[in-house]
Amino acid sequence: MKQSFYLAYKYLTFNKFRTLVLIASIGIIIFLPNGLQKLITESEQQMMSRANSTPLIVGAKGSSTDLVINSLYFQQEKIENIKSNVADKLDDTGLGYSIPILSAFNARGFPIVGTTLEYFTFRKLNLQNGRNITYIGECVVGYKVAQDLNLSPGDSLISSPENYFDFAGVYPLKMNVVGILNPSDTPDDKAIFTDLKTNWIIVGLGHGHQDVTKTTDQSIILNKDSSNVTANAKLFIYNEINQKTLESFHFHGDIRNYPLTSVIFVPKDQKSNTILRGRFEAAELPNQIVVPVKVVGNLLQSIFRIKEIFNTVFVLVGFATILILGLIVTLSIRLRKDEIFTMFTIGSSRAKVTEIISFELLIIIICSAAVALVLYYLTGFFIEEFINYYIIG
Amino acid sequence: MKNIILLILAVFILLSCGEKKDHQETNTSLKPRVAVVNYPLNYFTIRIADNIVDVVYPVPGDIDPAYWEPEPQQVELYQNADLIILNGADYAKWIEKVSLPKRKIINSSLAIKDNYIKLQEGITHSHGPKGKHEHKGFAFTTWLNFKYAIIQAEAVKDALIKLLPDSKDNFEKNFSSLKNDLENLDKRMSEISLNISEPIIASHHVYQYFAEGYDINIISVLWEPTDMPDEIEWEKFDKLLKANPTSIMIWEDEPVPKLEQELLKREIQVVVFNPGSNTPANGDFLDLMKTNIFNLGEI
Numbered sequence: 001m002k003q004s005f006y007l008a009y010k011y012l013t014f015n016k017f018r019t020l021v022l023i024a025s026i027g028i029i030i031f032l033p034n035g036l037q038k039l040i041t042e043s044e045q046q047m048m049s050r051a052n053s054t055p056l057i058v059g060a061k062g063s064s065t066d067l068v069i070n071s072l073y074f075q076q077e078k079i080e081n082i083k084s085n086v087a088d089k090l091d092d093t094g095l096g097y098s099i100p101i102l103s104a105f106n107a108r109g110f111p112i113v114g115t116t117l118e119y120f121t122f123r124k125l126n127l128q129n130g131r132n133i134t135y136i137g138e139c140v141v142g143y144k145v146a147q148d149l150n151l152s153p154g155d156s157l158i159s160s161p162e163n164y165f166d167f168a169g170v171y172p173l174k175m176n177v178v179g180i181l182n183p184s185d186t187p188d189d190k191a192i193f194t195d196l197k198t199n200w201i202i203v204g205l206g207h208g209h210q211d212v213t214k215t216t217d218q219s220i221i222l223n224k225d226s227s228n229v230t231a232n233a234k235l236f237i238y239n240e241i242n243q244k245t246l247e248s249f250h251f252h253g254d255i256r257n258y259p260l261t262s263v264i265f266v267p268k269d270q271k272s273n274t275i276l277r278g279r280f281e282a283a284e285l286p287n288q289i290v291v292p293v294k295v296v297g298n299l300l301q302s303i304f305r306i307k308e309i310f311n312t313v314f315v316l317v318g319f320a321t322i323l324i325l326g327l328i329v330t331l332s333i334r335l336r337k338d339e340i341f342t343m344f345t346i347g348s349s350r351a352k353v354t355e356i357i358s359f360e361l362l363i364i365i366i367c368s369a370a371v372a373l374v375l376y377y378l379t380g381f382f383i384e385e386f387i388n389y390y391i392i393g
Numbered sequence: 394m395k396n397i398i399l400l401i402l403a404v405f406i407l408l409s410c411g412e413k414k415d416h417q418e419t420n421t422s423l424k425p426r427v428a429v430v431n432y433p434l435n436y437f438t439i440r441i442a443d444n445i446v447d448v449v450y451p452v453p454g455d456i457d458p459a460y461w462e463p464e465p466q467q468v469e470l471y472q473n474a475d476l477i478i479l480n481g482a483d484y485a486k487w488i489e490k491v492s493l494p495k496r497k498i499i500n501s502s503l504a505i506k507d508n509y510i511k512l513q514e515g516i517t518h519s520h521g522p523k524g525k526h527e528h529k530g531f532a533f534t535t536w537l538n539f540k541y542a543i544i545q546a547e548a549v550k551d552a553l554i555k556l557l558p559d560s561k562d563n564f565e566k567n568f569s570s571l572k573n574d575l576e577n578l579d580k581r582m583s584e585i586s587l588n589i590s591e592p593i594i595a596s597h598h599v600y601q602y603f604a605e606g607y608d609i610n611i612i613s614v615l616w617e618p619t620d621m622p623d624e625i626e627w628e629k630f631d632k633l634l635k636a637n638p639t640s641i642m643i644w645e646d647e648p649v650p651k652l653e654q655e656l657l658k659r660e661i662q663v664v665v666f667n668p669g670s671n672t673p674a675n676g677d678f679l680d681l682m683k684t685n686i687f688n689l690g691e692i
Contacts, residue, residue, distance in 0.1 A: 087495075097496045117472060117494040132472070133492045134465045195492040246490055247462070 004352060008359035022328070022364050027371030029321045033314040034372065035379045040307050042383045043391060044300050050186060051292035053123075055273060058086060058098075058280075059262040061288045068295045071262040073187045074103050074111035075388070082287055084196070085256035087263045089285070095272035099264040102199040107157045107175070110145045112192045114199030122266060125188055129153055130179030136197045136206075136249060137241025140179040142189040151177050156240075157192065159202050171204045174240040200251065200258050201241075208238040208249035265289075303391060329361065425556055428474035430485045431458040432671045433536040434501060436678035437546040438478065440571045442553055445560050449474055454672050459533060462487055476556050478549055482509045484533035499552045501545040502535045509535075510601045534599045534668050538606030539579035539682075543572055578682050582607055585690045594633070594642040594661070599668050612637055618648040627655070634659060641692055664688045 012019045050072050059067040060080030069075045087098040099122060102114035119125075120132065120140075130153030133140055141151055151157070155177045175194060183189055200206050238245040267273040280289040333340070343353055427442065428449040429435045435450040442448070451467045452458045463471075468491045471477055477493060479485065481502035500506075509531040536542040550568040554561045586607035595613040604611040612633065616622055622630070642656060643666040653663050666685045667673065673681045 091495075117492055118496055121494075131465070131469070134468045134472075135492070136490055138492075197489065197492075249490065251489065 001355070004355040005359050007356050008363060011356075012360055012363055019364065022325075023367045023371060026321065026325070026364065026368035027375070029314075029318050030368060030372035031375040033311055033318075035376055036307060036310055036314075038376060038379050039383065039386050040303060042380070043303075043387050046185075046383065047296050047300065047387060047391065048293065051296040054264055054292045055096075055267055056265040056276065056289055057262050057292055058082070058090065058265055058287055058289050061286075064288065064290045064295050065299060067262055067288070068290060068292050070103055071101055071264065072292060072296075073387075074113055074191050076103060076106070076111060079261060081259035081261060082263070083256060084258045084260050086260065086287060088256070090263060090265055090276075093276060093279075095276050096265055096267035099266070100196055100260045101262050101264060102196055102259060103261050104259075105159050105199065105202055107159045107192055108149055110141075110149075110190055110192050112139070112159055112175075112194060112199065112202070114194050114196040116196060119193070119264075122264070123184070123186070123188055125184060126182045127179045128182040130177075132179055133193070133195050134178070135241065135246060136195055136201065137173065137175055137246070138178045139175040139192050139194045139198070140181060141177055141193070142181050142191050143183040144189040145192055146180040152180065153178055171202055171207065171237065172239060173198070173202050176241075196258075196260075197251075198241075201249070203259065205253060205258055206249060206251035208241065208245045299391065329357075333357065425475040426473070427476045427478065427553070427556075428471045429478045430480055430488070432673075433542065433669060433678055434478050434480060434545070434549065435672070437501075437542075437549045437571065438553070441546065441550050441564050441567045443563065443567050445557060445563065446475075446553065452671065456671070458670055459484055460486065463491070468493075476552055478552065480533060480535065480545070481506065482531040482533040482535055484535075499548060501548040501552075502541065504544050504548065505535065505541055508541075510605065512598075532598070532601035534670070535602050537600060537603035537668060539575050539582060540606060541602060543575045543579070546571055546575065574679055578679075578686065581686050581690075585686060589641075589689075589692075591639045591641065592637045594630075594637070594639055596642065596644045596648070599645065600643065600666070603666075610637075611643075616648075616652075618644055618646040618652070621649060621652050621655075631659075634661075643689070662692060664692060 051068070054072060057067060057071045059071070060082050062080055066079050070079055084100060087100040090096075090098040097118065099116060099118050101119075103111055105112045113119075117132065127140070128143065129146075130140070139157065141149075141157075145151065149157075156174050157177060158174050159172050161172055175192075175198065181188065181193075197206060238248065241249060265276065267276060277289055277291075279285050280287070340353055343356075344350075424445065424447045426449050427438055427446045429438055431452070432450070435448055438446070438448050449470050451463070451470055452461050471491075471493055474497065477498045479488065479498060479500050481500040502509075512530050512532055536545060546568060550564050553564050557564075586609055589609055592610040592612055595611050596616045596618065598613040598615070600611050600613070603609070614626075614630065614633070616626070640660055640662055641664055642661050643664045645665075645667055647653075647665055648656075648663060656663055665688055667681055669678055669681045669685075676684075
């Protein structure tokens with residue numbers, strides 16, 4: 001048998017190109033249905049795990065899918081804002097507690113998520129390095145953000161002016177990185193977390209500048225009377241919050257009307273969950289309330305239907321490949337007629353020849369399986385991209 | 394060999410003792426921590442909770458808590474507390490500059506938020522001809538109206554009960570005693586105010602709730618007890634005095650002797666009425682308010 005294996009191996013290595021093509025094509029055929037299955041199964045697990053851990057989301061009426069995608073995965077879909085007093089009203093129900101979210105901006109391709117300290121406890125996020133947010137203007141970044149941008153506590157990030165919302169003005173802010181989170185294998189790894197007030201400063205609802213009621217520079221004053229000073233556009237607005245500028249930062253208008261993109265609500269118990277949803281259905285409370293598990297489940301149903309189609313196609317392709325492989329082997333034997341005659345002439349039996357050809361096939365199948373296995377393993381690295389481009393998209 | 398083993402064991406035991414000590418130090422207090430933003434709330438919490446909780450109040454004694462700016466480690470004390478009690482009415486400007494856990498915060502004056510007194514003093518600013526104005530803010534020494542102090546103390550009590558339901562009876566009992574003391578202050582102050590028919594000049598704009606609560610006409614200037622006003626200030630003061638004849642001026646603290654003499658020349662008596670925002674040098678909140686009321690009652 002060793003001799004047969006040796007001869008089979010030598011034959012295959014002599015015909016390198018043909019061997020490699022056979023291994024690659026069979027390997028891919030074996031991999032495709034399994035790889036797709038892995039992509040979909042692991043995506044489903046990740047997405048459902050995230051959805052399962054989030055009891056309720058409240059947001060503006062409209063697409064529940066966009067609301068959930070924005071709140072759970074920080075994909076900045078174009079959704080309507082709600083007012084920050086929605087969170088206060090939810091807290092006043094006494095049915096649980098709210099975690100307001102404003103996810104509208106990004107910095108160097110990563111979403112900036114404005115929220116409260118409860119978010120970190122809720123998501124069980126711990127610090128790997130540094131400390132948590134203390135002052136406005138500070139941020140804590142996810143593990144992958146720190147890795148990709150090479151950040152550590154003490155560095156800074158500037159917010160981008162682009163956003164998907166109809167904010168009248170956006171004021172890029174230089175944020176101070178104070179902490180790096182531990183890896184969590186969730187979208188939190190790729191997010192930049194700030195206090196809500198910091199996001200509102202980026203929107204322009206709060207800012208810092210010199211004291212116009214005390215300044216001697218008249219060129220920045222538009223109007224002045226005994227009770228109010230109106231500044232003009234020349235007034236320099238600070239784009240960084242540090243020890244020197246912190247005191248000057250303040251907010252204009254009523255904070256209860258400031259924008260949020262959604263509110264995660266954590267009910268005390270199942271009964272509170274049902275009562276709150278009932279109040280929304282009875283239109284006692286405006287806006288919409290969604291159960292993330294249901295929304296994500298519906299989204300994944302569409303993916304499963306496509307998967308079934310692909311599986312059918314793969315089976316047919318696999319069947320066709322087996323037929324072609326059989327044809328190739330038959331034709332190959334015919335083409336090697338002289339070679340096989342030579343083997344008989346020098347004393348090889350029919351069984352031996354069959355053994356050699358069988359070993360050739362076996363080596364090809366084993367190598368193909370190895371290729372399929374490697375591809376299957378590598379698929380695990382693309383789960384996130386698959387979710388981002390093909391499910392959330 | 395035997396000696397080496399014994400040595401290793403000894404080192405191990407010593408290290409374990411060290412670790413145990415650290416662990417013990419970490420666990421010295423398992424009491425819930427309640428963080429407050431000013432002295433009156435500190436006093437109310439200690440009176441009501443009576444050692445059942447650890448009260449966190451890191452404001453240094455020589456700083457007005459309303460304008461204190463905490464260091465990051467001090468903000469962390471608030472972040473790590475089990476309950477954070479705010480005064481409300483825009484008290485403590487630092488609150489809007491930091492990140493605190495929303496669930497743990499209670500506004501002790503929420504029940505009277507419709508009665509917050511809007512500040513008339515000061516100049517606001519806005520941006521552009523149609524820009525939103527900066528909010529002038531509210532007066533914040535709510536506890537100087539002792540009826541409001543009772544409401545704030547009750548809010549503290551309710552928050553403590555929510556935090557530690559098993560200690561409800563203790564909290565109710567202690568609150569009842571505190572409420573009794575505050576009611577006595579209120580009653581005594583109401584009696585004294587009936588005898589005050591003239592306006593009172595105050596050294597600072599901190600007596601708004603006191604004035605409203607006891608129906609006293611208080612006109613404020615902006616003078617410091619340690620600084621002698623200049624001529625222009627005295628001229629303004631004399632005009633004010635002419636328009637509002639009075640013989641009483643209340644101060645947060647004893648003014649310098651020279652200042653007091655000038656006031657006496659104008660037949661104005663100095664009355665020290667310390668708002669009690671921060672920890673007094675002697676006594677406690679109740680002692681301080683009794684002294685304040687006594688000082689006013691002596692006029």
